[in-house]
Amino acid sequence: MKKTYYLFNPGRMSRKDNTLKFTPVDENGAEGPSKYIPVEGVSDLYCFGALDANSALYNFLGKNQIAVHFFDYYEHYTGSFMPKDYLLAGKMQIEQTKHYISASKRLVLAKKFVEGAAFNILKNLRYYNTRGKDLMFHIEKIENYYKQINEQKDIETLMGLEGNIRQVYYNAFDIILNDFEMGGRSKQPPHNEVNALISFGNMMCYTLCLSQIYHTQLNPTISFLHEPGYRRYSLALDLSEIFKPILVDRTIFKVVNKKEIQHTDFDVHLNGVLLKESGKKTFVKVFEEKLSETIKHRSLKRNVSYKHLIKLECYKLTKHILGMEEYKPFKAWW
Template structure:
């Protein structure tokens, strides 16, 4: 168990949560793991096989403490709330911000600062390791785009800057792949629906997993995943999830794909080419990618804003809570997730 932002996260399987006085008690196989006063909590997030007593749920409902259940891997399942909830107020605030061009641009800028800053860091690390001039030049370009983001208020201009940054990033992306592997798994620019090469197939696969994780985190805090700021509403499109996942793409999806390819844990033989010219993962490789994704999420890192240790899988839940605090007006600005 870990407590962040007045939320108790319970990830140990088979944990039993019960009420003792005005505290929640966590037990495993009859042994107490800890006790936390209920008045210090705003919510409890249960991952996987975690059970709660009826008396605890009743008291949480009375105190306005939200209890949310996710699968072990972070997919949202359900939430329990008492008769009085702030979610309707949170969503109304979210919708009002989405209706304001200025507020939408401000939030879009936060997401893009996180994304482009993380892309720059990924390139910068490789540039230092290899001394590759093209990577150093791309780092400089992304730095200039970041400076241009700081005071830009027009959402269309922000999207244009994001497009320029993405083009420059993926232009030098092949240099992040080991030279001896590039011929076997060439990368000729970002392509989607269908992905035209093996690396694009890997990226699209991990981006889909990331989008699901971020969407679950947003639903868990009561935000509407369909109403975004950088990505505008479209039927069936989780626009806010697409907004927030931008800052995680380089850190989670891109780095994991590169690690698997450079270590040759995944090879060109793990893919098949379709009749329409696209590339797909073979079933066995897909299962291996799912295992790699879950193992990555179990690793521990320090959150750059909160300065607290947590699993990688918790990061999107932390960011969703920070975004909710900003939308409610409790935080002056949304702090994007930025690696160092």
């Protein structure tokens, strides 16, 4: 089974037969021992350090359908190398564009994304409310917002409602988390450790959704909740709204409350807080473990991984756009 590889150190990558050769290089230019990765076992690469590679390597990666995602020093997603779109179909592209252009069709899908996100947020809150955390105020407030989703008449007011749900939800983090305080959402840069974890996790979820969209006929630049923009794959933003509570937030709750990540895993600067390499590695390890977990799918009647759930979500969206079946967002049932 193909897997994701994370490159935390700067280094040099090249092709050696059907193997990827990665040689880490430290800040003084000294090379470390090379690591060899069989290309058939790679789904994509996440590069958190500078990667030195030539066009021959990217040709090799493209032929093997391997995406490369790049992040800067401040953990911001900066872009991706995506192989040639091998599944894009003309009919799908036309219908997806029609659903964006039509205000009514777009609003239907946008509401579904917010509905799925809010449902999964409530699932998290109810879980912790039954485990000694008093979250009834937050639950009732979001339940009230949840009932208003279908009443929204346009994308702008819907996004405002979604923002209200997120604000109440993030206010609950100070109750759920032990030993850390959030004190409101801040980003670019994050102002404290919890915000740094959220920003890092959301970025991971976004790129994961992008990778799964790539393996379907959907065009990642045509979205419905978020406004399509230049140089960003906004459909991945739409899908990630549904999965952030399940994949990102549950990972944060686990690594913090089980003390797998502590205050020493962060770099605190005057202009913000970042995860150190130790913190990134811990988060990625738990995040990957989450993606590999399987659950019994109600419709398919078989076990599927969390990672595969995102691809299934893409297939459901495809069927809706093609008029085959109404889209129903993923809602955690456990």
